[in-house]
Amino acid sequence: MSEAGGSVTAVSVIEARELTKTYGDFTAVDAISFDVAPGESFGLLGPNGAGKSTTMRMIGGTSLRTAGTLSVLGLDPERHGPEVRASLGVVPQADALDEELRARDNLYVYGRYFGLPRAYLKAKVPELLEFAQLTDKSDAKVTALSGGMKRRLTIARGLINEPRILLLDEPTTGLDPQARHILWDRLFRLKEQGVTLVLTTHFMDEAEQLCDRLVVVDHGRIVAEGSPRGLIQEHTTREVVEVRFGSARNAEMQAELAALVADGQRSRAGLEVLPDRILLYTDDGEAMLEEINRRALNPLTQLVRRTSLEDVFLRLTGRSLID
Amino acid sequence: MDAPSTGPTDVMAATKERLRRRPGWIANLYAGNARAVIARGFRVIRSANWGVVATGFFEPVFYLLAMGVGMGALVGSVPGPDGQPVSYAMYIAPALLATSAMNGAVYDSVNNVFFKMRYSKLYEGMLQTSLGPMDVAIGEIFMALFRGFLYAVGFLGVLTVMGLVTSWWALAMIPVAVLIALGFASVGMAVTSYMKSFQQLDLVPMVLLPMFLFSATLYPITVYPEPVQWFVMAMPLWHGVELMRQLSVGYVTAASAGHALYFVVISVIGITAVTLRLRKLFLR
Ligand SMILES: Nc1ncnc2c1ncn2[C@@H]1O[C@H](COP(=O)(O)OP(=O)(O)O)[C@@H](O)[C@H]1O
Numbered sequence A: 001m002s003e004a005g006g007s008v009t010a011v012s013v014i015e016a017r018e019l020t021k022t023y024g025d026f027t028a029v030d031a032i033s034f035d036v037a038p039g040e041s042f043g044l045l046g047p048n049g050a051g052k053s054t055t056m057r058m059i060g061g062t063s064l065r066t067a068g069t070l071s072v073l074g075l076d077p078e079r080h081g082p083e084v085r086a087s088l089g090v091v092p093q094a095d096a097l098d099e100e101l102r103a104r105d106n107l108y109v110y111g112r113y114f115g116l117p118r119a120y121l122k123a124k125v126p127e128l129l130e131f132a133q134l135t136d137k138s139d140a141k142v143t144a145l146s147g148g149m150k151r152r153l154t155i156a157r158g159l160i161n162e163p164r165i166l167l168l169d170e171p172t173t174g175l176d177p178q179a180r181h182i183l184w185d186r187l188f189r190l191k192e193q194g195v196t197l198v199l200t201t202h203f204m205d206e207a208e209q210l211c212d213r214l215v216v217v218d219h220g221r222i223v224a225e226g227s228p229r230g231l232i233q234e235h236t237t238r239e240v241v242e243v244r245f246g247s248a249r250n251a252e253m254q255a256e257l258a259a260l261v262a263d264g265q266r267s268r269a270g271l272e273v274l275p276d277r278i279l280l281y282t283d284d285g286e287a288m289l290e291e292i293n294r295r296a297l298n299p300l301t302q303l304v305r306r307t308s309l310e311d312v313f314l315r316l317t318g319r320s321l322i323d
Numbered sequence B: 001m002d003a004p005s006t007g008p009t010d011v012m013a014a015t016k017e018r019l020r021r022r023p024g025w026i027a028n029l030y031a032g033n034a035r036a037v038i039a040r041g042f043r044v045i046r047s048a049n050w051g052v053v054a055t056g057f058f059e060p061v062f063y064l065l066a067m068g069v070g071m072g073a074l075v076g077s078v079p080g081p082d083g084q085p086v087s088y089a090m091y092i093a094p095a096l097l098a099t100s101a102m103n104g105a106v107y108d109s110v111n112n113v114f115f116k117m118r119y120s121k122l123y124e125g126m127l128q129t130s131l132g133p134m135d136v137a138i139g140e141i142f143m144a145l146f147r148g149f150l151y152a153v154g155f156l157g158v159l160t161v162m163g164l165v166t167s168w169w170a171l172a173m174i175p176v177a178v179l180i181a182l183g184f185a186s187v188g189m190a191v192t193s194y195m196k197s198f199q200q201l202d203l204v205p206m207v208l209l210p211m212f213l214f215s216a217t218l219y220p221i222t223v224y225p226e227p228v229q230w231f232v233m234a235m236p237l238w239h240g241v242e243l244m245r246q247l248s249v250g251y252v253t254a255a256s257a258g259h260a261l262y263f264v265v266i267s268v269i270g271i272t273a274v275t276l277r278l279r280k281l282f283l284r
């Protein structure tokens, strides 16, 4: 079970083998396999349409798989949906809050769906509202909440049954930076308490912040797997030089720059040509910049930065994560 | 404030134990907790939207006033189910009750279910919990029946005040309205599982409206040539109308039982179909 990387020590809480989902003749999830260890924070990183949400729905047993096997806490979610979900907290991409109920009642009624006793919920609901910083909004209609508030309410709702595994589908998409940081903070605290987090995102900074381990998904397939740091080391160089020549000259500079990275560099060096800029992967960015200037290539702008998961995706697929 | 506790005691232990004991074939469909969905429905009714509830009540009342009292002045009396003449208002009132049970049930099980699935994502939220699709379906059908029950009680109250019921049998019109609603709601929900777009919802009135107009609601079935009569008699609403009409004057015969049986059969078929289509309906 714990082949690659050997990072999976305890018994996996989620085990997916050749998991596949097709809609008609379109394959949304294409034979993916992965394991999630207890207490781990595991990410699915990929662009829109990669199949992340579909995978999450199959884990929760709300979407039926086409092929493959899936085990969540030792059970097949397709055959034991209610029992599997008893241990899951689900934060779907679309909040799916109950707009006919107030914020507080959303939590209470949701708890009743889990069969939780009234007395437990009377104490738990205010606790979760405070966790989500929504205490003063507890009587508000859901429709009157901001996007960030709805997202926090959805996360609070997902915690009502004190889940062992929290599934978060794009937890911060659409939130402003401040709201994102509040959310990340809340998720860290849950992780500290031993909750297993499974999250999808198309933000590389989010994946870097929150995930111990992640798979990079593209077109329904896993194209890479590892820790954020490990993936960066494995698939990119230490640094990247970004140069812009303006749209007219961008393409014609390609050949000349390709020679630069090919020169005595390691195999992971290389370049990516994007519509507005060219990225040069190298372990020594400053030296590369000097070389560019020595050859008088005259880019309009230039900058050296550390490589990130965004670069991993770019190197693996030739495309940017967010278009 | 600390993160909410996820302590060593498993708050879900009781639920998990209950779910573990469920037989395998139903384990994914039904968690035995439809009452939580029903409780949610009552909470919504309590907190809001009496306006929406009220329109369903007024519709048959307006028809009764316009057609029964207004047109009735021109028509005079017509032969009732037992052959005795009754006022025109008295003739159509039971038919209006049957029709409103049908309309309300179909609206709840088709339009509302489709909207909650596609637009408000209500069911998506519900199904992220320990509920199964059958809990949701039972809960929603129950709420549709409860609404039908409220309308029937209200309408019967209006009929009584207007002096349009003449028998204690009329009280049976309330459970019969619920039975009619069950038949239409279960079949409606099964049909909804095949719906793909909002445009398809427009087809629903094209079935319901002719059924209302031609099911011997506003005039006796004998105006039609015989082949047309057979066709009308195959339609569910006609059975509802006939049964209601018989109950309103207390003329209960073997035929009344036959009409009730028709709806029992429709309901069994509808519930079976919904059960078979639950996965298609909720787990796409
Ligand atoms: N119910 C559905 N019917 C048809 N196609 C779907 C359905 N749900 C998702 N898809 C398609 O499957 C692909 C993967 O979708 P999704 O899992 O939502 O991707 P992601 O969450 O990574 O953005 C997309 O191309 C999407 O259009």
Ligand SMILES: [Mg+2]
Binding pocket: A049, A052, A053, A054, A093, A169, A170
């Ligand atoms: Mg998605």
